[in-house]
Amino acid sequence: MTADKRTTYDEVIASLSDGMTIGIGGWGSRRKPMSLVRAIARSSLKDLIVVSYGGPDVGILCATGKVKRVVFGFVTLDSIPIEPHFRAARQAGSIEVTEYDEGMFYLGLLAAAWRVPFLPTRAGLGSDIMRVNPGLKTVQSPYGDEQLVAVPALNLDAAFVHMNRADQRGNAAFLGPDLYFDDVFLMAAKQRFVSTEAIVETDDLLKEARVQQLRINRSMVDGVVGSPRGAHFTSCEPDYGRDEAFQKRYAAAVGDAWPAFLARYIDVDESAYQAAVHP
Amino acid sequence: MSDDPTLAEYCVVACAEAFRGDGEVLASAFGFIPTIGARLARATFEPDLLLSDGEAYLVANDLPLGGSNKVVEGWIPFRNVFDIVWSGRRHVMMGATQIDRFGNQNISCVGPHEKPKVQLIGSRGAPGNTVNHATSYWVPNHSRRVFVDEVDFISGVGNNRGAAGVKRIVTNLGSMDFDTADRSARLQSVHPFRSVDDVVSNTGFPLEIKDVTESRSPSHEELKLIREVLDPGNLRDTEIKQ
Numbered sequence: 170m171t172a173d174k175r176t177t178y179d180e181v182i183a184s185l186s187d188g189m190t191i192g193i194g195g196w197g198s199r200r201k202p203m204s205l206v207r208a209i210a211r212s213s214l215k216d217l218i219v220v221s222y223g224g225p226d227v228g229i230l231c232a233t234g235k236v237k238r239v240v241f242g243f244v245t246l247d248s249i250p251i252e253p254h255f256r257a258a259r260q261a262g263s264i265e266v267t268e269y270d271e272g273m274f275y276l277g278l279l280a281a282a283w284r285v286p287f288l289p290t291r292a293g294l295g296s297d298i299m300r301v302n303p304g305l306k307t308v309q310s311p312y313g314d315e316q317l318v319a320v321p322a323l324n325l326d327a328a329f330v331h332m333n334r335a336d337q338r339g340n341a342a343f344l345g346p347d348l349y350f351d352d353v354f355l356m357a358a359k360q361r362f363v364s365t366e367a368i369v370e371t372d373d374l375l376k377e378a379r380v381q382q383l384r385i386n387r388s389m390v391d392g393v394v395g396s397p398r399g400a401h402f403t404s405c406e407p408d409y410g411r412d413e414a415f416q417k418r419y420a421a422a423v424g425d426a427w428p429a430f431l432a433r434y435i436d437v438d439e440s441a442y443q444a445a446v447h448p
Numbered sequence: 449m450s451d452d453p454t455l456a457e458y459c460v461v462a463c464a465e466a467f468r469g470d471g472e473v474l475a476s477a478f479g480f481i482p483t484i485g486a487r488l489a490r491a492t493f494e495p496d497l498l499l500s501d502g503e504a505y506l507v508a509n510d511l512p513l514g515g516s517n518k519v520v521e522g523w524i525p526f527r528n529v530f531d532i533v534w535s536g537r538r539h540v541m542m543g544a545t546q547i548d549r550f551g552n553q554n555i556s557c558v559g560p561h562e563k564p565k566v567q568l569i570g571s572r573g574a575p576g577n578t579v580n581h582a583t584s585y586w587v588p589n590h591s592r593r594v595f596v597d598e599v600d601f602i603s604g605v606g607n608n609r610g611a612a613g614v615k616r617i618v619t620n621l622g623s624m625d626f627d628t629a630d631r632s633a634r635l636q637s638v639h640p641f642r643s644v645d646d647v648v649s650n651t652g653f654p655l656e657i658k659d660v661t662e663s664r665s666p667s668h669e670e671l672k673l674i675r676e677v678l679d680p681g682n683l684r685d686t687e688i689k690q
Contacts, residue, residue: 196526223570243570250569262563268556270575272530290534292576295609297602301561346504347525 173337176392178208178439181362184392185209185327188237190218192278192323192358194330194351195403197247198224198411200343202331202364204399204439209235211436220278220323222271222349224403225419228254232427233435236264240323242271246416253423269320270298275350277323282356289317328358331400332385333408334374335365339390342378345406355389364396366408398443415446453666455620456481456684458639459588460674461666462623464489466584466616467539472496473581474506474524474538480513480683482541482586482618487511487678488670500524513679533573536612539582542574546599547585549632549653550606551614553578554599561601574604578611588688590619592652607631620688621647623663628656637663 185191191209195201206226209217216237221227223244230236232254244255258264269277276288289308294316299305308319330351335341341363343351355361363385369376374383398405402412402419422430434442453461463485467475475497477486490497491510498521501507506522524532532538545568546554555574559565577583583604587594605611607626614631617624622638634656635647644660666674674684 241570243572245569251567256567259557259564259567266561268561268571270571271573272533272576275527275530290576291579292534292573294575294579295602295605295611296571296575296578297556297561298571298575301601346523349526 171338174339174390174393175337175368176394178205178394181205181392181394182208182212182214184360185214187214188216189326190220190324192325192328192354193219193221193226194328194349194354195224195226195400196222196347196349197243197245198403198416199247200331200345200349200400200405201226201403202329202399203401203403204396205329205362205364205394206230207435207439207442220325222274223252223255225252225416228252229435231255231258231264233431238265238267240267240269240274242269242274246420248411248413249416249420253420257423267302268298269293270296273298273318273320274323275353276320278350278353278357280320280322281324282353285322287319287321289319291317293318323357325354325358327360327362328354329362329364330354331364331396331405333366333405334369334377335363335385335393336371336374337368337393338371339363339385339387339393340371340374340383341365341385341390342374342383344378344382344408348384352384352389355385361390362392362394363390364394364399366397366399366405368393368395396439398447401446412446451668451671453671454685455639456688457666457671457674458663459618459620459688460484460488460684461670462618462637462663463541463586464492465623465664466541466618467494467497470494470497470539470582472498472537474498474500474532476500476538477541478543479586479588480679480687481588483513484674484678484684486541488673491673491678492670498522510673510677512677513681513683533576533580536581538577539584539615540577541584541586542577542604544585544587544594544604546594546596547587547617548596548599548606549655550608551583551585551604551611551617551626551633552599552602552606552609553585553604554601556601556603558600571603578605578614580612582613582615583611584614584616584618587617587619590621590647590650592650595651595653597653621650624655632656634658635660637661639663
Protein backbone atom coordinates (compact mmCIF):
# COMPACT_ATOMS: atom_id res chain seq x y z
CA MET A 170 0.00 0.00 0.00
CA THR A 171 1.20 3.46 -0.80
CA ALA A 172 0.50 6.37 1.46
CA ASP A 173 -2.83 8.12 1.03
CA LYS A 174 -2.15 11.69 2.14
CA ARG A 175 -5.66 12.98 1.61
CA THR A 176 -6.74 15.02 4.60
CA THR A 177 -9.36 17.55 5.73
CA TYR A 178 -9.37 21.22 6.69
CA ASP A 179 -10.02 20.21 10.33
CA GLU A 180 -7.04 17.84 10.39
CA VAL A 181 -4.79 20.47 8.86
CA ILE A 182 -5.84 23.06 11.45
CA ALA A 183 -5.41 20.53 14.28
CA SER A 184 -1.79 20.00 13.26
CA LEU A 185 -0.98 23.71 13.68
CA SER A 186 -0.39 25.69 16.84
CA ASP A 187 -0.25 29.28 18.06
CA GLY A 188 2.89 31.24 17.20
CA MET A 189 3.89 29.07 14.25
CA THR A 190 5.69 30.46 11.22
CA ILE A 191 3.59 29.62 8.18
CA GLY A 192 4.43 30.08 4.51
CA ILE A 193 1.68 30.66 1.93
CA GLY A 194 2.36 30.03 -1.76
CA GLY A 195 1.08 31.86 -4.83
CA TRP A 196 1.88 35.48 -5.69
CA GLY A 197 -0.21 38.59 -4.98
CA SER A 198 -3.76 37.68 -5.90
CA ARG A 199 -2.73 34.61 -7.94
CA ARG A 200 -3.24 30.92 -7.12
CA LYS A 201 -3.44 31.42 -3.36
CA PRO A 202 -4.53 28.48 -1.15
CA MET A 203 -7.54 30.51 -0.07
CA SER A 204 -9.65 27.64 1.29
CA LEU A 205 -6.83 26.81 3.74
CA VAL A 206 -6.38 30.52 4.53
CA ARG A 207 -10.11 30.77 5.30
CA ALA A 208 -9.84 27.67 7.51
CA ILE A 209 -7.02 29.31 9.47
CA ALA A 210 -8.97 32.57 9.64
CA ARG A 211 -11.97 30.90 11.34
CA SER A 212 -9.83 28.75 13.67
CA SER A 213 -8.70 29.72 17.16
CA LEU A 214 -5.06 29.98 16.03
CA LYS A 215 -3.22 33.19 16.91
CA ASP A 216 0.15 34.98 16.90
CA LEU A 217 1.15 33.50 13.55
CA ILE A 218 4.19 34.66 11.63
CA VAL A 219 3.00 34.78 8.03
CA VAL A 220 5.57 34.48 5.20
CA SER A 221 4.06 35.33 1.83
CA TYR A 222 4.35 37.02 -1.55
CA GLY A 223 1.38 38.75 -0.10
CA GLY A 224 -2.13 39.08 -1.42
CA PRO A 225 -5.56 38.64 0.16
CA ASP A 226 -4.18 35.75 2.24
CA VAL A 227 -2.24 38.30 4.29
CA GLY A 228 -5.17 40.72 4.35
CA ILE A 229 -7.67 38.15 5.62
CA LEU A 230 -5.34 36.83 8.31
CA CYS A 231 -4.62 40.41 9.46
CA ALA A 232 -8.31 41.33 9.49
CA THR A 233 -9.17 38.24 11.55
CA GLY A 234 -6.45 38.90 14.14
CA LYS A 235 -4.33 35.83 13.39
CA VAL A 236 -1.09 37.64 12.70
CA LYS A 237 1.76 38.62 14.98
CA ARG A 238 4.22 39.39 12.17
CA VAL A 239 4.23 39.46 8.39
CA VAL A 240 7.39 38.64 6.43
CA PHE A 241 6.89 40.23 3.02
CA GLY A 242 8.28 42.04 0.01
CA PHE A 243 4.90 43.39 -1.04
CA VAL A 244 1.22 42.89 -0.28
CA THR A 245 -1.08 43.57 -3.24
CA LEU A 246 -4.29 42.50 -4.93
CA ASP A 247 -2.65 43.03 -8.36
CA SER A 248 -5.61 44.70 -10.08
CA ILE A 249 -6.06 46.73 -6.86
CA PRO A 250 -2.52 47.83 -5.95
CA ILE A 251 -2.94 48.25 -2.20
CA GLU A 252 -4.29 45.46 0.07
CA PRO A 253 -6.66 47.48 2.28
CA HIS A 254 -6.77 45.08 5.24
CA PHE A 255 -2.99 44.83 5.43
CA ARG A 256 -2.80 48.61 5.14
CA ALA A 257 -5.31 49.02 7.97
CA ALA A 258 -3.37 46.65 10.24
CA ARG A 259 -0.08 48.43 9.50
CA GLN A 260 -1.52 51.89 10.08
CA ALA A 261 -3.14 50.75 13.32
CA GLY A 262 0.21 49.37 14.46
CA SER A 263 -1.44 46.04 15.25
CA ILE A 264 1.13 43.83 13.49
CA GLU A 265 4.91 43.59 13.31
CA VAL A 266 6.69 43.26 9.99
CA THR A 267 9.88 41.98 8.43
CA GLU A 268 10.11 43.78 5.10
CA TYR A 269 12.45 42.34 2.46
CA ASP A 270 13.20 42.91 -1.18
CA GLU A 271 11.17 40.25 -3.03
CA GLY A 272 14.34 38.58 -4.31
CA MET A 273 15.82 38.45 -0.81
CA PHE A 274 12.61 36.75 0.26
CA TYR A 275 13.16 34.04 -2.39
CA LEU A 276 16.73 33.52 -1.23
CA GLY A 277 15.58 33.17 2.39
CA LEU A 278 13.19 30.39 1.41
CA LEU A 279 15.82 28.77 -0.78
CA ALA A 280 18.36 28.82 2.06
CA ALA A 281 15.80 27.04 4.26
CA ALA A 282 15.08 24.51 1.50
CA TRP A 283 18.81 23.86 1.01
CA ARG A 284 19.48 23.73 4.77
CA VAL A 285 22.13 26.45 4.67
CA PRO A 286 22.07 29.34 7.19
CA PHE A 287 22.02 32.11 4.57
CA LEU A 288 22.45 32.98 0.90
CA PRO A 289 24.35 36.04 -0.33
CA THR A 290 23.00 38.76 -2.60
CA ARG A 291 23.50 42.41 -3.52
CA ALA A 292 19.75 43.03 -3.11
CA GLY A 293 19.12 45.17 -0.05
CA LEU A 294 22.49 46.95 0.04
CA GLY A 295 22.12 50.71 0.49
CA SER A 296 18.38 50.47 1.11
CA ASP A 297 16.35 50.94 4.30
CA ILE A 298 15.70 47.18 4.34
CA MET A 299 19.01 47.07 6.24
CA ARG A 300 17.90 49.84 8.64
CA VAL A 301 14.54 48.34 9.62
CA ASN A 302 15.92 44.80 9.97
CA PRO A 303 18.79 45.37 12.40
CA GLY A 304 19.35 41.62 12.67
CA LEU A 305 20.16 41.42 8.97
CA LYS A 306 23.90 41.10 8.46
CA THR A 307 26.32 41.52 5.60
CA VAL A 308 29.13 39.13 4.82
CA GLN A 309 32.44 39.74 3.05
CA SER A 310 33.16 37.57 0.04
CA PRO A 311 35.88 35.06 0.98
CA TYR A 312 37.26 35.56 -2.55
CA GLY A 313 37.52 39.35 -2.53
CA ASP A 314 36.43 42.52 -0.77
CA GLU A 315 32.81 42.68 -1.80
CA GLN A 316 30.21 43.00 0.95
CA LEU A 317 26.98 41.13 0.35
CA VAL A 318 23.72 40.81 2.26
CA ALA A 319 23.50 37.44 4.04
CA VAL A 320 19.78 36.62 3.81
CA PRO A 321 19.00 34.26 6.70
CA ALA A 322 17.09 31.04 6.06
CA LEU A 323 13.32 31.52 6.32
CA ASN A 324 12.55 28.24 8.07
CA LEU A 325 8.83 27.51 8.08
CA ASP A 326 6.83 25.39 10.53
CA ALA A 327 4.17 24.79 7.89
CA ALA A 328 3.55 25.68 4.24
CA PHE A 329 0.35 25.82 2.16
CA VAL A 330 0.11 25.91 -1.62
CA HIS A 331 -2.74 25.44 -4.09
CA MET A 332 -2.07 23.36 -7.22
CA ASN A 333 -4.25 22.67 -10.24
CA ARG A 334 -3.92 18.86 -10.01
CA ALA A 335 -2.54 16.38 -7.46
CA ASP A 336 -2.70 12.69 -6.72
CA GLN A 337 -3.43 11.27 -3.27
CA ARG A 338 0.25 10.68 -2.60
CA GLY A 339 1.17 14.36 -2.99
CA ASN A 340 2.52 14.57 -6.52
CA ALA A 341 1.18 17.81 -7.95
CA ALA A 342 1.19 19.96 -11.08
CA PHE A 343 0.51 23.59 -11.95
CA LEU A 344 -1.23 24.21 -15.28
CA GLY A 345 -0.98 28.01 -15.45
CA PRO A 346 1.81 30.31 -16.60
CA ASP A 347 3.92 30.27 -13.43
CA LEU A 348 4.70 27.90 -10.56
CA TYR A 349 5.66 31.00 -8.53
CA PHE A 350 7.73 29.75 -5.57
CA ASP A 351 5.40 27.01 -4.37
CA ASP A 352 8.00 24.23 -4.53
CA VAL A 353 10.43 26.31 -2.48
CA PHE A 354 7.77 27.10 0.15
CA LEU A 355 7.12 23.37 0.57
CA MET A 356 10.82 22.53 0.78
CA ALA A 357 11.38 25.25 3.40
CA ALA A 358 8.72 23.81 5.75
CA LYS A 359 8.40 21.05 8.34
CA GLN A 360 4.70 20.36 7.61
CA ARG A 361 3.68 20.64 3.95
CA PHE A 362 0.10 20.93 2.68
CA VAL A 363 -1.24 21.05 -0.87
CA SER A 364 -4.81 21.98 -1.69
CA THR A 365 -5.85 21.17 -5.23
CA GLU A 366 -8.59 21.77 -7.77
CA ALA A 367 -8.81 18.03 -8.38
CA ILE A 368 -7.30 14.86 -6.95
CA VAL A 369 -6.61 12.54 -9.89
CA GLU A 370 -5.03 9.12 -10.40
CA THR A 371 -1.25 9.20 -10.71
CA ASP A 372 -1.37 7.96 -14.29
CA ASP A 373 -3.77 10.79 -15.15
CA LEU A 374 -1.44 13.59 -13.97
CA LEU A 375 0.14 13.96 -17.41
CA LYS A 376 -3.19 13.96 -19.21
CA GLU A 377 -3.43 17.70 -18.58
CA ALA A 378 0.02 18.73 -17.37
CA ARG A 379 3.23 18.69 -19.35
CA VAL A 380 5.95 16.87 -17.43
CA GLN A 381 7.74 20.21 -16.91
CA GLN A 382 4.68 21.33 -14.90
CA LEU A 383 4.77 18.30 -12.60
CA ARG A 384 7.01 20.17 -10.20
CA ILE A 385 5.81 18.95 -6.79
CA ASN A 386 6.81 15.39 -5.92
CA ARG A 387 5.39 13.42 -3.02
CA SER A 388 8.55 13.73 -0.86
CA MET A 389 7.68 17.44 -0.58
CA VAL A 390 4.13 16.93 0.72
CA ASP A 391 2.48 15.63 3.92
CA GLY A 392 -1.19 16.34 3.26
CA VAL A 393 -3.46 16.81 0.24
CA VAL A 394 -6.84 18.54 0.46
CA GLY A 395 -9.27 18.30 -2.46
CA SER A 396 -10.49 21.87 -2.88
CA PRO A 397 -12.34 22.69 -6.09
CA ARG A 398 -12.31 26.46 -6.68
CA GLY A 399 -10.18 26.61 -3.54
CA ALA A 400 -8.11 29.54 -4.81
CA HIS A 401 -11.20 31.72 -5.23
CA PHE A 402 -11.22 34.74 -5.51
CA THR A 403 -7.60 34.73 -6.65
CA SER A 404 -6.72 33.48 -10.13
CA CYS A 405 -6.10 29.80 -10.83
CA GLU A 406 -5.28 29.70 -14.54
CA PRO A 407 -6.36 27.92 -16.66
CA ASP A 408 -9.12 26.52 -14.44
CA TYR A 409 -10.48 30.00 -13.70
CA GLY A 410 -9.40 33.64 -13.64
CA ARG A 411 -9.54 36.07 -10.75
CA ASP A 412 -13.07 36.96 -9.63
CA GLU A 413 -12.54 40.72 -9.99
CA ALA A 414 -16.07 41.63 -8.93
CA PHE A 415 -15.77 39.64 -5.72
CA GLN A 416 -12.27 41.00 -5.07
CA LYS A 417 -13.70 44.53 -5.29
CA ARG A 418 -16.29 43.63 -2.65
CA TYR A 419 -13.57 42.16 -0.45
CA ALA A 420 -11.45 45.30 -0.85
CA ALA A 421 -14.42 47.51 0.01
CA ALA A 422 -15.27 45.49 3.13
CA VAL A 423 -13.26 47.63 5.53
CA GLY A 424 -14.27 49.19 8.83
CA ASP A 425 -17.98 48.92 9.49
CA ALA A 426 -18.49 46.77 6.39
CA TRP A 427 -16.09 44.05 7.55
CA PRO A 428 -18.30 42.16 10.09
CA ALA A 429 -20.94 41.37 7.48
CA PHE A 430 -18.32 40.14 5.02
CA LEU A 431 -16.71 38.06 7.76
CA ALA A 432 -20.01 36.47 8.75
CA ARG A 433 -21.03 35.65 5.22
CA TYR A 434 -17.76 34.55 3.63
CA ILE A 435 -15.24 33.57 6.30
CA ASP A 436 -17.06 32.32 9.40
CA VAL A 437 -18.63 29.57 7.27
CA ASP A 438 -17.31 26.20 6.14
CA GLU A 439 -15.87 25.72 2.66
CA SER A 440 -19.00 24.29 1.07
CA ALA A 441 -21.11 27.17 2.41
CA TYR A 442 -18.50 29.62 1.10
CA GLN A 443 -18.55 28.10 -2.37
CA ALA A 444 -22.36 28.13 -2.36
CA ALA A 445 -22.35 31.79 -1.31
CA VAL A 446 -19.94 32.89 -4.05
CA HIS A 447 -21.27 30.60 -6.79
CA PRO A 448 -25.01 30.53 -6.17
CA MET B 449 -5.11 61.98 -37.70
CA SER B 450 -4.14 65.28 -36.14
CA ASP B 451 -0.40 65.51 -35.85
CA ASP B 452 -0.70 67.63 -32.72
CA PRO B 453 0.61 65.37 -29.99
CA THR B 454 -1.08 65.31 -26.62
CA LEU B 455 0.78 65.69 -23.34
CA ALA B 456 0.44 61.95 -22.76
CA GLU B 457 2.08 61.30 -26.11
CA TYR B 458 5.03 63.55 -25.21
CA CYS B 459 5.34 61.52 -22.00
CA VAL B 460 5.27 58.24 -23.96
CA VAL B 461 8.10 59.43 -26.19
CA ALA B 462 10.10 60.67 -23.18
CA CYS B 463 9.69 57.20 -21.59
CA ALA B 464 10.76 55.53 -24.84
CA GLU B 465 13.87 57.74 -24.89
CA ALA B 466 14.88 56.37 -21.49
CA PHE B 467 15.55 53.00 -23.18
CA ARG B 468 17.64 54.41 -26.07
CA GLY B 469 20.95 52.63 -26.40
CA ASP B 470 20.01 49.74 -24.11
CA GLY B 471 20.37 46.95 -26.69
CA GLU B 472 19.37 43.38 -25.87
CA VAL B 473 18.08 43.77 -22.30
CA LEU B 474 14.72 43.18 -20.65
CA ALA B 475 12.79 46.46 -20.54
CA SER B 476 10.32 46.21 -17.62
CA ALA B 477 7.87 49.08 -17.43
CA PHE B 478 5.15 49.69 -14.84
CA GLY B 479 2.18 51.90 -15.69
CA PHE B 480 0.41 52.56 -18.98
CA ILE B 481 2.66 55.34 -20.29
CA PRO B 482 5.98 53.58 -19.52
CA THR B 483 4.62 50.34 -21.05
CA ILE B 484 3.63 52.12 -24.26
CA GLY B 485 6.99 53.90 -24.18
CA ALA B 486 9.03 50.71 -23.93
CA ARG B 487 6.98 49.10 -26.71
CA LEU B 488 7.40 52.21 -28.84
CA ALA B 489 11.17 52.18 -28.31
CA ARG B 490 11.35 48.59 -29.52
CA ALA B 491 9.05 49.23 -32.47
CA THR B 492 11.30 52.06 -33.62
CA PHE B 493 14.87 52.82 -32.53
CA GLU B 494 15.66 50.02 -30.03
CA PRO B 495 14.60 46.80 -31.79
CA ASP B 496 16.62 44.37 -29.66
CA LEU B 497 14.79 45.10 -26.37
CA LEU B 498 13.01 42.17 -24.71
CA LEU B 499 9.50 42.87 -23.42
CA SER B 500 7.31 40.83 -21.12
CA ASP B 501 3.53 40.78 -20.87
CA GLY B 502 3.68 41.32 -17.10
CA GLU B 503 2.63 37.72 -16.52
CA ALA B 504 5.20 35.13 -17.58
CA TYR B 505 5.91 35.51 -21.28
CA LEU B 506 8.36 37.41 -23.46
CA VAL B 507 6.36 38.86 -26.32
CA ALA B 508 7.90 39.47 -29.76
CA ASN B 509 5.13 41.44 -31.47
CA ASP B 510 3.94 45.04 -31.00
CA LEU B 511 1.23 44.33 -28.45
CA PRO B 512 -1.51 46.88 -27.69
CA LEU B 513 -2.25 47.60 -24.01
CA GLY B 514 -4.53 44.81 -22.84
CA GLY B 515 -3.89 42.87 -26.04
CA SER B 516 -3.91 39.08 -25.98
CA ASN B 517 -2.74 38.24 -29.50
CA LYS B 518 0.78 37.45 -28.37
CA VAL B 519 3.72 36.12 -30.32
CA VAL B 520 5.55 34.43 -27.47
CA GLU B 521 9.34 34.32 -27.79
CA GLY B 522 10.19 33.16 -24.29
CA TRP B 523 9.00 32.10 -20.85
CA ILE B 524 10.04 34.13 -17.81
CA PRO B 525 8.18 33.09 -14.69
CA PHE B 526 9.03 35.27 -11.67
CA ARG B 527 11.94 33.03 -10.69
CA ASN B 528 13.64 33.76 -14.01
CA VAL B 529 12.90 37.46 -13.65
CA PHE B 530 15.21 37.35 -10.61
CA ASP B 531 17.85 35.59 -12.74
CA ILE B 532 17.67 38.45 -15.24
CA VAL B 533 17.64 41.13 -12.51
CA TRP B 534 20.72 39.68 -10.86
CA SER B 535 22.48 39.23 -14.22
CA GLY B 536 22.16 42.98 -14.75
CA ARG B 537 20.58 42.66 -18.22
CA ARG B 538 17.48 44.69 -17.42
CA HIS B 539 16.25 48.28 -17.35
CA VAL B 540 13.23 48.88 -15.15
CA MET B 541 10.93 51.89 -15.13
CA MET B 542 9.11 52.00 -11.80
CA GLY B 543 6.78 54.43 -10.08
CA ALA B 544 7.68 56.41 -6.96
CA THR B 545 5.59 57.79 -4.13
CA GLN B 546 8.62 59.81 -3.03
CA ILE B 547 11.98 60.39 -4.72
CA ASP B 548 14.99 62.53 -3.84
CA ARG B 549 17.63 64.32 -5.92
CA PHE B 550 19.85 61.23 -6.18
CA GLY B 551 16.95 59.00 -7.18
CA ASN B 552 16.39 57.28 -3.83
CA GLN B 553 12.80 56.06 -4.15
CA ASN B 554 10.07 55.14 -1.67
CA ILE B 555 7.22 52.72 -2.40
CA SER B 556 7.11 51.23 1.09
CA CYS B 557 5.43 53.61 3.51
CA VAL B 558 4.88 57.26 4.37
CA GLY B 559 5.75 58.10 7.96
CA PRO B 560 7.61 55.87 10.40
CA HIS B 561 8.09 52.25 9.31
CA GLU B 562 7.05 50.94 12.76
CA LYS B 563 3.60 52.48 12.36
CA PRO B 564 3.16 54.14 8.97
CA LYS B 565 0.88 57.05 8.32
CA VAL B 566 0.25 55.45 4.91
CA GLN B 567 1.20 51.86 4.09
CA LEU B 568 2.13 51.50 0.42
CA ILE B 569 2.66 48.33 -1.64
CA GLY B 570 6.01 47.43 -0.04
CA SER B 571 9.57 47.57 -1.36
CA ARG B 572 8.84 44.91 -4.00
CA GLY B 573 11.98 44.35 -6.10
CA ALA B 574 13.17 47.94 -5.87
CA PRO B 575 16.20 47.33 -3.58
CA GLY B 576 17.48 44.50 -5.77
CA ASN B 577 16.62 46.16 -9.07
CA THR B 578 18.41 49.38 -8.30
CA VAL B 579 21.74 47.86 -7.23
CA ASN B 580 21.79 45.39 -10.13
CA HIS B 581 20.71 47.20 -13.28
CA ALA B 582 19.58 50.44 -14.88
CA THR B 583 16.52 52.10 -13.33
CA SER B 584 14.25 54.91 -14.45
CA TYR B 585 11.09 56.35 -12.95
CA TRP B 586 7.72 57.58 -14.16
CA VAL B 587 5.92 60.18 -12.07
CA PRO B 588 2.54 61.20 -13.51
CA ASN B 589 1.96 63.94 -10.91
CA HIS B 590 5.09 66.08 -10.60
CA SER B 591 4.79 67.75 -7.20
CA ARG B 592 6.63 68.59 -4.00
CA ARG B 593 4.88 65.66 -2.33
CA VAL B 594 6.76 63.30 -4.66
CA PHE B 595 10.03 65.17 -5.23
CA VAL B 596 11.20 65.55 -1.64
CA ASP B 597 14.37 66.52 0.12
CA GLU B 598 14.48 63.19 1.96
CA VAL B 599 12.37 60.08 1.38
CA ASP B 600 10.70 58.42 4.39
CA PHE B 601 11.96 54.97 3.35
CA ILE B 602 14.64 54.03 0.84
CA SER B 603 13.14 51.21 -1.24
CA GLY B 604 15.00 51.87 -4.49
CA VAL B 605 18.60 52.94 -3.97
CA GLY B 606 19.82 56.23 -5.46
CA ASN B 607 23.05 57.14 -7.23
CA ASN B 608 24.67 58.28 -3.95
CA ARG B 609 24.04 54.93 -2.22
CA GLY B 610 25.30 52.34 -4.69
CA ALA B 611 22.72 52.23 -7.47
CA ALA B 612 23.84 50.50 -10.65
CA GLY B 613 22.49 53.64 -12.32
CA VAL B 614 19.38 55.75 -11.95
CA LYS B 615 19.06 57.02 -15.53
CA ARG B 616 15.95 59.06 -16.07
CA ILE B 617 12.82 60.42 -14.40
CA VAL B 618 9.95 61.24 -16.72
CA THR B 619 7.04 63.28 -15.37
CA ASN B 620 3.98 65.12 -16.65
CA LEU B 621 6.11 68.28 -16.72
CA GLY B 622 9.38 67.12 -18.21
CA SER B 623 12.31 64.78 -18.06
CA MET B 624 15.35 64.56 -15.78
CA ASP B 625 18.65 62.76 -16.20
CA PHE B 626 21.57 62.33 -13.81
CA ASP B 627 24.41 63.53 -16.07
CA THR B 628 25.99 65.72 -13.41
CA ALA B 629 29.27 65.64 -11.52
CA ASP B 630 27.72 64.01 -8.43
CA ARG B 631 25.10 62.03 -10.43
CA SER B 632 22.23 64.04 -8.94
CA ALA B 633 19.18 65.07 -10.94
CA ARG B 634 19.37 67.57 -13.80
CA LEU B 635 16.38 68.98 -15.64
CA GLN B 636 16.89 67.80 -19.19
CA SER B 637 13.71 68.83 -20.98
CA VAL B 638 10.29 70.33 -20.38
CA HIS B 639 7.15 69.37 -22.26
CA PRO B 640 5.39 71.99 -24.44
CA PHE B 641 3.36 74.59 -22.52
CA ARG B 642 5.32 73.69 -19.37
CA SER B 643 8.17 75.85 -18.14
CA VAL B 644 11.38 75.45 -16.19
CA ASP B 645 9.67 77.48 -13.44
CA ASP B 646 6.78 75.00 -13.32
CA VAL B 647 9.28 72.22 -12.70
CA VAL B 648 11.33 74.13 -10.14
CA SER B 649 8.30 75.26 -8.15
CA ASN B 650 6.97 71.70 -8.03
CA THR B 651 10.26 70.08 -7.02
CA GLY B 652 11.22 69.95 -3.36
CA PHE B 653 14.97 69.71 -3.90
CA PRO B 654 17.56 71.79 -5.79
CA LEU B 655 17.72 70.66 -9.37
CA GLU B 656 20.57 71.33 -11.76
CA ILE B 657 19.22 73.52 -14.57
CA LYS B 658 21.54 73.50 -17.57
CA ASP B 659 20.96 73.25 -21.32
CA VAL B 660 17.27 72.48 -20.86
CA THR B 661 15.49 71.69 -24.12
CA GLU B 662 11.87 71.28 -25.11
CA SER B 663 10.92 67.59 -25.00
CA ARG B 664 11.18 65.82 -28.35
CA SER B 665 7.84 65.63 -30.11
CA PRO B 666 6.66 62.30 -31.50
CA SER B 667 7.24 61.76 -35.20
CA HIS B 668 4.34 61.06 -37.52
CA GLU B 669 5.27 57.36 -37.49
CA GLU B 670 5.48 57.30 -33.69
CA LEU B 671 2.09 58.96 -33.31
CA LYS B 672 0.57 56.42 -35.67
CA LEU B 673 2.12 53.55 -33.68
CA ILE B 674 0.92 54.97 -30.36
CA ARG B 675 -2.61 55.73 -31.53
CA GLU B 676 -3.34 52.84 -33.86
CA VAL B 677 -1.18 49.97 -32.64
CA LEU B 678 0.04 50.29 -29.05
CA ASP B 679 -2.81 52.13 -27.30
CA PRO B 680 -5.91 52.31 -29.49
CA GLY B 681 -8.07 52.55 -26.33
CA ASN B 682 -6.23 55.74 -25.26
CA LEU B 683 -5.49 54.51 -21.75
CA ARG B 684 -2.48 56.85 -21.76
CA ASP B 685 -4.74 59.86 -21.23
CA THR B 686 -6.19 58.35 -18.04
CA GLU B 687 -2.78 58.27 -16.36
CA ILE B 688 -2.04 62.01 -16.18
CA LYS B 689 -3.76 65.18 -15.15
CA GLN B 690 -4.28 67.18 -18.35
